[in-house]
Amino acid sequence: MKEDRLGKILTVGGAILTAVFCLAPIGVMVLTALAGRPDFLRPEVPLAWTVDHLRAVLTSEAIHFPEYLRNSLLVSAASAVVAVFLASLAAYALTRMSLPGRGALLLLILAVSMFPPVSLVGYLYRIMASIGWINTYPALILPYVAWTLPLSVWILVSYFTRIPRDLDRAGLIDGCSRLQILLKIIFPTAAPGIFATLLLAFIFAFNEFLFALMLTTDYSARTVPVGIALFQGLHGQTPWGEIMAAACLTILPVVLLALFFQRRIVQGLTRGAVKE
Amino acid sequence: MKLVLDRVEKRFLTLRGTVEAVRDISLEIAEGEFFVLLGPSGCGKSTLLNLVAGLERPTSGEIRFGSRPVALPGEKIFLPPGARNVAMVFQSYALYPHLSVYDIIAFPLRIAGGKKGKIDDSVKETAALLKITDLLDRRPGELSGGQRQRVAMARALVRRPEIFLLDEPLSNLDVQLRTDTRAELKRLQRELGITTLYVTHDQTEAMTLGDRIALLNEGKIVQVGAPRELYDHPGTPFAATFIGSPPMNLLPARMREGNNGTEIETADAVLELSKSEMGKVKGGGPAEVLVGIRPEHLFLRDKPTGQTFSGLIVDIEPLGRENLVYADIGGKELRALIEEDRKVGERIHLGFDPERLHFFPVNEPC
Numbered sequence: 326m327k328e329d330r331l332g333k334i335l336t337v338g339g340a341i342l343t344a345v346f347c348l349a350p351i352g353v354m355v356l357t358a359l360a361g362r363p364d365f366l367r368p369e370v371p372l373a374w375t376v377d378h379l380r381a382v383l384t385s386e387a388i389h390f391p392e393y394l395r396n397s398l399l400v401s402a403a404s405a406v407v408a409v410f411l412a413s414l415a416a417y418a419l420t421r422m423s424l425p426g427r428g429a430l431l432l433l434i435l436a437v438s439m440f441p442p443v444s445l446v447g448y449l450y451r452i453m454a455s456i457g458w459i460n461t462y463p464a465l466i467l468p469y470v471a472w473t474l475p476l477s478v479w480i481l482v483s484y485f486t487r488i489p490r491d492l493d494r495a496g497l498i499d500g501c502s503r504l505q506i507l508l509k510i511i512f513p514t515a516a517p518g519i520f521a522t523l524l525l526a527f528i529f530a531f532n533e534f535l536f537a538l539m540l541t542t543d544y545s546a547r548t549v550p551v552g553i554a555l556f557q558g559l560h561g562q563t564p565w566g567e568i569m570a571a572a573c574l575t576i577l578p579v580v581l582l583a584l585f586f587q588r589r590i591v592q593g594l595t596r597g598a599v600k601e
Numbered sequence: 602m603k604l605v606l607d608r609v610e611k612r613f614l615t616l617r618g619t620v621e622a623v624r625d626i627s628l629e630i631a632e633g634e635f636f637v638l639l640g641p642s643g644c645g646k647s648t649l650l651n652l653v654a655g656l657e658r659p660t661s662g663e664i665r666f667g668s669r670p671v672a673l674p675g676e677k678i679f680l681p682p683g684a685r686n687v688a689m690v691f692q693s694y695a696l697y698p699h700l701s702v703y704d705i706i707a708f709p710l711r712i713a714g715g716k717k718g719k720i721d722d723s724v725k726e727t728a729a730l731l732k733i734t735d736l737l738d739r740r741p742g743e744l745s746g747g748q749r750q751r752v753a754m755a756r757a758l759v760r761r762p763e764i765f766l767l768d769e770p771l772s773n774l775d776v777q778l779r780t781d782t783r784a785e786l787k788r789l790q791r792e793l794g795i796t797t798l799y800v801t802h803d804q805t806e807a808m809t810l811g812d813r814i815a816l817l818n819e820g821k822i823v824q825v826g827a828p829r830e831l832y833d834h835p836g837t838p839f840a841a842t843f844i845g846s847p848p849m850n851l852l853p854a855r856m857r858e859g860n861n862g863t864e865i866e867t868a869d870a871v872l873e874l875s876k877s878e879m880g881k882v883k884g885g886g887p888a889e890v891l892v893g894i895r896p897e898h899l900f901l902r903d904k905p906t907g908q909t910f911s912g913l914i915v916d917i918e919p920l921g922r923e924n925l926v927y928a929d930i931g932g933k934e935l936r937a938l939i940e941e942d943r944k945v946g947e948r949i950h951l952g953f954d955p956e957r958l959h960f961f962p963v964n965e966p967c
Binding site for chain 1: 655688689695697700708756
């Protein structure tokens with residue numbers, strides 16, 4: 326049928342267009358990282374491939390990229406774990422206690438996360454400076470935990486609400502304390518949700534720029550996004566090749582995480598729909 | 602273990618005000634007794650079970666296991682469920698979805714900190730008792746409803762609890778399985794001799810399982826007694842209609858002294874009871890009454906007498922062994938179980954044994 330074919334063409338065409346739109350910048354990033362010159366698209370520039378940029382980023386003492394990456398991974402992992410643990414305690418209490426005004430409290434939690442970070446960063450800097458935490462991991466982990474907490478609470482509340490309360494009651498009858506119920510029954514049952522939340526909190530912290538820019542001064546705590554932004558060329562020009570090579574390496578952990586946990590996340594998102 | 606409830610009350614505070622879920626309930630349940638809490642949904646029976654389990658705190662009153670108080674708000678005594686040695690089977694079974702059947706049954710023992718070898722023995726013994734030994738490696742998601750129910754029972758019984766609590770454990774099973782499981786549950790309870798408190802809204806379950814039944818409505822006890830007692834001598838119209846299936850017919854009636862004894866004027870029938878017959882009737886007295894007769898106690902008569910209801914058949918439900926006939930008696934509907942085949946629209950005369958009549962005061966609170 327004619328309409329069927331037209332529909333198919335539009336669907337496939339739309340999908341291709343969307344994919345190109347989303348992936349083109351990444352393509353350009355990869356090409357620039359591997360090209361001999363950043364202006365490789367101009368006809369008069371001869372196209373040459375090189376891994377010099379990659380090698381420079383990984384080995385050059387001046388660039389400090391490995392340190393940035395280490396800082397990013399450690400800070401993001403630590404803030405994700407702490408945030409999700411605290412959020413799970415909060416979500417458990419919020420879903421299990423008969424609390425008048427529960428809905429209002431949840432909205433308040435959401436409202437807190439609506440503040441633009443730039444409105445907080447000035448005072449945050451003064452606090453961190455006065456306690457001497459500037460350019461340390463805790464200076465980043467603490468705000469990241471606070472910043473990802475509302476989102477994590479919201480996601481986990483929606484997961485925990487789906488776990489029947491009879492499981493808690495069975496746990497109580499079987500002699501568990503509330504903490505044992507959380508650790509031995511709720512956590513394993515909500516594992517897909519916990520993983521999804523961990524991943525989101527990690528990616529958020531990994532991508533964060535403003536706090537990291539203000540609260541770090543050099544490679545001992547500076548994270549990748551800030552590090553890349555502050556790359557300096559030898560003679561004042563922008564080192565596009567190195568920047569793009571570093572960017573390529575930076576998206577790797579996130580892509581790997583997403584691939585690795587893909588099944589768990591999808592399982593987590595669809596499980597409640599078909600069961601129960 | 603004997604279970605004593607002494608003037609137990611439970612009130613819930615909600616945004617719409619106070620809800621009295623359980624009102625002034627006193628019960629004494631003997632060691633090894635199978636005691637059923639029966640009532641419609643929202644009557645407070647599950648709350649009462651939760652109070653005994655320790656999942657809820659009573660607002661006032663006392664709960665004792667044997668001589669040991671487990672909840673006494675006046676003296677700030679409250680034992681959590683773990684310290685009471687109670688076990689519970691939930692309507693939803695509440696099996697831990699991430700554990701194998703073996704681990705689920707072992708769970709309460711591990712929490713209590715038992716030795717590994719001893720736990721293993723207990724789990725296997727209980728699994729054998731409930732015939733689920735071949736399921737020990739499975740997860741709850743791989744089990745049928747009946748199998749899940751057995752696992753839930755095993756988890757409850759593995760600890761040899763002093764008090765066994767069941768919250769509508771059979772209502773998620775299909776009819777055939779429910780009947781089989783009911784018989785097995787009764788046998789198991791007798792064998793183990795554990796004091797059992799069983800919550801249900803199904804009067805058949807209550808009648809078949811219970812040594813005694815407490816009928817509850819709106820948070821209060823309506824009547825307590827052996828199943829036969831509740832069936833033969835219902836104390837209120839509510840008890841009369843809730844127990845027995847199909848439910849008892851209740852007709853508003855007026856009693857007066859007639860020439861040859863008492864006349865009962867109801868619907869469009871006037872029933873005449875002699876003095877000696879009146880003597881066997883329970884209740885009676887005030888002029889305005891509700892007169893009750895069970896459908897199974899009505900039978901066909903060839904012609905009207907002073908003790909028949911006459912009317913047209915409006916509907917017939919064949920039940921196999923007998924027929925449930927709905928008859929229109931002067932604007933009131935009367936249900937009768939009869940073996941004979943009749944047709945809709947036919948005129949019938951329904952007789953009864955005066956001893957089978959029940960009288961209730963009008964407007965009695967349930």
